[in-house]
Amino acid sequence: MSELKKIAMKTPLVEMDGDEMTRILWKMIKDILIFPYVDLKTEYYDLGLENRDKTGDQVTIDSAMATKKYGVAVKCATITPNAARVEEYHLKEMWKSPNGTIRAILDGTVFRTPIVVKGIVPFIPTWKKPITIARHAYGDVYKNVEATVPAGAKAELLVTEADGSETKYPIHEFKTPGVIQGLHNLDKSIESFARSCFNFALDSKQDLWFATKDTISKKYDHRFKDIFQEIYDAEYQEKFEKNGITYFYTLIDDAVARVIRSEGGYIWACKNYDGDVMSDMVATAFGSLAMMTSVLVSPDGTYEYEAAHGTVQRHYYKHLKGEKTSTNSMATLFAWTGALRKRGELDGLGELVSFADKLERAAIDTIENGIMTGDLASMSTLPNIQKVNSEEFLLAVKEQLEKFL
Ligand code: NAP
Ligand code: MG
Numbered sequence: 520m521s522e523l524k525k526i527a528m529k530t531p532l533v534e535m536d537g538d539e540m541t542r543i544l545w546k547m548i549k550d551i552l553i554f555p556y557v558d559l560k561t562e563y564y565d566l567g568l569e570n571r572d573k574t575g576d577q578v579t580i581d582s583a584m585a586t587k588k589y590g591v592a593v594k595c596a597t598i599t600p601n602a603a604r605v606e607e608y609h610l611k612e613m614w615k616s617p618n619g620t621i622r623a624i625l626d627g628t629v630f631r632t633p634i635v636v637k638g639i640v641p642f643i644p645t646w647k648k649p650i651t652i653a654r655h656a657y658g659d660v661y662k663n664v665e666a667t668v669p670a671g672a673k674a675e676l677l678v679t680e681a682d683g684s685e686t687k688y689p690i691h692e693f694k695t696p697g698v699i700q701g702l703h704n705l706d707k708s709i710e711s712f713a714r715s716c717f718n719f720a721l722d723s724k725q726d727l728w729f730a731t732k733d734t735i736s737k738k739y740d741h742r743f744k745d746i747f748q749e750i751y752d753a754e755y756q757e758k759f760e761k762n763g764i765t766y767f768y769t770l771i772d773d774a775v776a777r778v779i780r781s782e783g784g785y786i787w788a789c790k791n792y793d794g795d796v797m798s799d800m801v802a803t804a805f806g807s808l809a810m811m812t813s814v815l816v817s818p819d820g821t822y823e824y825e826a827a828h829g830t831v832q833r834h835y836y837k838h839l840k841g842e843k844t845s846t847n848s849m850a851t852l853f854a855w856t857g858a859l860r861k862r863g864e865l866d867g868l869g870e871l872v873s874f875a876d877k878l879e880r881a882a883i884d885t886i887e888n889g890i891m892t893g894d895l896a897s898m899s900t901l902p903n904i905q906k907v908n909s910e911e912f913l914l915a916v917k918e919q920l921e922k923f924l
Contacts, residue, residue: 525558526874529866532858533585533823534561535617537595538568539830543838544848544909545595548855551913552920556874557859562589566617568598572610579617583624586821590865593858594621594825595851618815618825626708627817628653628715630786631798631827633805634812634849637887638901642804648784650801653719654794655712658704661791665700674699702739709746714818716747716788717755717766722816726765729788730774743790744768802827809847809894814857824857826850843908845893852882852916881920890915 536545553559564582571578586592598604599616622629632651635641668674674690690699720727729747731740751759751766759766769777771793778787778801789797802811811827827850834844856875863871886895889904896906907915 526556526868526870527558528560528862528871529868530589530591530862531560531562532862533582533589533592534563535566535582535592535594535597535823536563537566537597537830539596539598539832539835540838540844540846541596541826541828541830541851542567543835544846544851547910547913548848548852551910551917552852552878553855553859556920556924557871566595566597568600568604568608568610568614571597571614571617572608572612575611576614576620579614579620580624583621586621586625586823587817590821591858591861592821592823593854594823596826596828596830598830621823622656622815625815625817625821625823626711627815627821627823628712628719629656629813629815630719631802631811631813633802633807634810634853634883635783635805636810636883636895638889638899639806639810639886639895640900641806643779645780646783646804648782649805650778650781650783651719651723651725651786652794652798652801653712653716653786653788654798655709655789655791656794657708657712657791659702659791660700663700663702665698668693668697668699670694670696676701704739704742706742706746709743710750711818712788713747713750714754715816716786717751717759718818718820719814719816720764720766720786721755721758721762723786724762724764726767726785727788728767728769728774728777728785730769730771730793731790732771734770740790747788806898807847807894809892810849812850812853812857822858822861824854824861826854843910845896845906845912846909847892847894848909848913849882849886852913853879877923878916878920881923882916885912885916885919888919 536542562585564578566579566582597617600610600613605613630651630653633649635649670693672693676688676690678686716727731743733740733744747768802808808828813825813827815823831846834846838844856879860872860875863875889901890907891899891904892912893906896904
C-alpha cells in the first residue's frame, strides 16, 4: 500500500507503552499490522518500569491526564513492582500499580471480555457469546477494618456525625470468642460505577445485569440496587429502549444460576468481591487469560483499552536469550483495535472503524483457520493445527487482513 492510501486520524490516541514480552509484542503489532495501513497519531507515554522510575512515576499520572483530555488510550501490560523487581531494576521506590493509579484518576470501572473463537470451547457448553464482567473497584471488604474479639466483649458500630451527634448500632454480645468486620462504600463511587456500566452497555449494545444480596443486606446492598435504579430511570431508560437493550436487576444467587444457563452476550456488573471471584470463574471457563481483553471506562466516557494478562515474564526471559517465543498477541491486538475503533467513532472516521473491524476479523479467522500460538494450540479442538511463533502469527494475520482491504 502506498503512503497516500493510509487511513488518516484526527485526534491522537494516548499510547501507554509497557514492559517485557508485551512491550516486544507492542512494537511488532504496530510495525506489522498498524503502521502500513493507518497514519497513526498517538501521544506516546513510556510506562516501562525504567521510565516510571526515572520520572518518579510522573509519566503514569501524565498519561492518565492525557486520557482525560483526549478520551481514548491504549495501554501495554506493565510490571507492578514487588521486592524482587526493586532489585532487578534497581528502583528508587516500589512504585504503585500503574493500573491502580490510572483507575484512581479516571474513576473508572474495568470491563473484561473474552475473545471467543472456534476451537477454543468454553467449559460451559451453553456459552456461545462472550460474557463481560464489570467489577466495582472501590471499598467493601477491600477497605475493611476487622478484629478478633474475646469472650465477654460487646461490639457496637459507632457513627459520629459532623455536628458531633452519635448513633450506636449493636453488633453482637460475645459469650464466646469471635470476629468482627466493618465495611463501607460511597454513594459517589457507586454512582460512577453505575454510569460506567450503563455507558458501556449502550456502547456495546448489550444487556446489563446487576446483582447484589439486597434481601439479606437491606441497607448496604440495597443502596447499590437503589442507586443503579435511580440513575437508570433518570438518565438511561430511554436510551436503552431506543437501542433495544435492557437493564436487569436480580439477586446474586439467581444471577449465578442464570449465567450458567445462559448463552452469554451481556454485561454482568458485580460488587467488588463478587467481581473478583466471578471474573476468575468466567475467565477460566472461557479458556485462556491470553484471550481476555479489558477496558477501563470512566463515568464521563473516557476509555482505556488493554489486555487482561501481564507482561508474560517467562517468555521475555526466553526472548532475551535469543529464543523465538510463541506468545499470544490477541488481547494486546484487540486493545489496539478497540482503541482505534472508539477513536474512529468519536471522530466520525468510518474508515478507521471499519479497519478495526477487519483487523479483528482477520485475527479471529487466522486462529479459526488453524494458525495459532502455543497456548491455544494446546487447547484447540480444531484439526490440522499449525503452531507458530509470535511474529509468524502476526504475519499470518496480516496476510488474512490484506484479503479484506
Ligand atoms: P502473566 O504475564 O499474565 O503470565 C502468566 C502466565 O500466563 C505466562 O507465564 C504464560 O504461561 C501465560 N500467559 C499469559 N499471557 C500470555 C500470552 N499473551 N501468551 C501466552 N501465554 C500467556 O503473569 P506473570 O508472568 O505472573 O506477571 C508478569 C508481570 O505482569 C508481573 O510483574 C505483574 O506485575 C504484571 N501484570 C501486569 C498486568 C497489567 O499491566 N494489566 C496484569 C497482570 C500482571 P506459560 O509460562 O505457561 O507459557
Ligand atoms: Mg482475583
